[in-house]
Amino acid sequence: MNSSALQGILPVLPTPFNESGVVDYSAMERVAQFCLEAGANALVFPGVASEYDFLERSERDELLEVVCRTAEGKVPVVCGGGKGTPEVISENIGRAQSLGASAAMLLIPAQFSGDVSGALDFVKSVISGTDGVSFVLQNAPTPIGAGLDAKDLLRIVEECPEINYVKEEALPSGPRITEVLASAPNHLTGVIGGGGARYLIDEMNRGAIAAMPAAEITDLHVKMWNAHVGADMTLTRSLYMRSLPLLVIQTIYRMRLTKYVLTERGVLSNSIVRAPLPGFDSYDRAEIAVQLESLSDLFEISRLEESKV
Template sequence: MTSALAGILPVLPTPFAASGAIDPAALGRVTAFALGAGAAGVVFPGFASEVDNLSAEEREILLREVVRTVAGRVPVVAGASAPSAAEAIGYARQAQALGIGHVMIQAPKSVGVDGAAVAAFYREIAEAVPGIEIVLQNAPAPRGSDLKPDVLLEIVRGNPAITYLKEETIPAGPAITAILKGKPAHLKGVIGGGGARYIIDEYVRGACGAMPAAEFTDIHAALDRAFRSGAVETARNLYMRTLPLLLIQANLRMAFTKYVLTRRGILSNQICRAPLPAFDAVDRAEIDAWLGRIADLLAPAASLQAAE
């Protein structure tokens, strides 16, 4: 039986060596950090993994490393988004062969926003990969299709394989409320996105978890625990203290994540393949200043490296 998805499920970054090649060993260290920091599951590859800049072979090698490091301790959600259903099916089958029960798939822009067309796309995947559970990722435009709640519910109701929605359109809150109000029984939950910049609103509205980037997994896991235990003010305080950094992350994306992971001693470089905004000394100084303000929340990296 596939484990449920709930809590903090970070999207892992893809580390690169100085040569520009992928660095599976470094990904293993990031995965171990996420586990030690309290992640309830991990996601790879996703947008925050620079997935658009990875070959199919690199994706497989790196996903195998994630599965090896996790060793069944928490669920792994494999990213299987692709320009066509045929490619998504290939990634989903690969994930299933590795023992992964959940794949996250965003409807490609080529399918459009018509409910029947998007439903047919997901139905083709579900029929080709029986037993897989699909997390339907609803990303905002221009990257995603920005599907509306009524369209999403139409798609989900006709496809029992879609057991979770990752809702990250802006604003996500009202959409989460509408989806949960009209959800069919087989939809197990809605997961927040948006880099945890709206996590309190998502949780108040009933989201079962969140998929932020990985650099603050320990703080996000503490926030999740506090909220679930009823210590909502503690969760709000953690959110408030991290929000300035998450706003910077919204602009610098993977470069920010890798910079912070390097400062925390988990990665050894900040190399990215994705085309990103320039990252200069002023950015570094500002990030460092805000990191200093939450230093008491950041556990030493060595204490968070889960045993492999």
């Protein structure tokens, strides 16, 4: 499938583990299917929100194979290139292509913060080791990424026609999106928003063609996206305001919150993470329960009752 189909809500999938902390491949299929049924326009794996740094290469490849098989013929799959030398990242992308990924997300490492020449050399080295893949250039804030400004991003994009998208996550993302789109070369198809969809309305108002939030409320995010596309700003803002309390909690607990919500919704069986994240206490769980109840009328997909049978 052509990467030009990258538009709308593109959730980044979490990595499920069983009670022993081993990767749960059956649960990964359930998560991917949940996102498809919720209306996702593409699936993204592995990304930072997938606990990429805490997975073995074989685990990442096998999980991606599950995602690609589940998505085949339905939506595109965007792989994360990961970290390491340009050679390692190129190899990661090549394996992902062989499994069915049609686009690759390339993170500009934090070491190139303020060093656009070094970032450009790095990006060119990765691209030169691949063939026939469309790139999403990920500009994440430090300490995760380099957090380059718009003019430096544009320099990299202009010199690399293989880059068809920019995922802008450095803050404030809105003005950066406007500046990139104002001077974008013809081969740049569009800008994708990040930040967990916490800035979705501003990003869409400025021309973002997609967003990559976490996966736990994909159906709500799809409703919000579609309402904005349909110019129903009253509904868009209502959905946005209703989603924010849960997303504020996510800024602290990150993928643990994603997995916890998916567990409460009946998609996963636990919220186990490998990343060193804080756990929930009784107050957290009570507040999350209130938030989920307040959103329950918006959830199109739930396996909770089925899981109890």
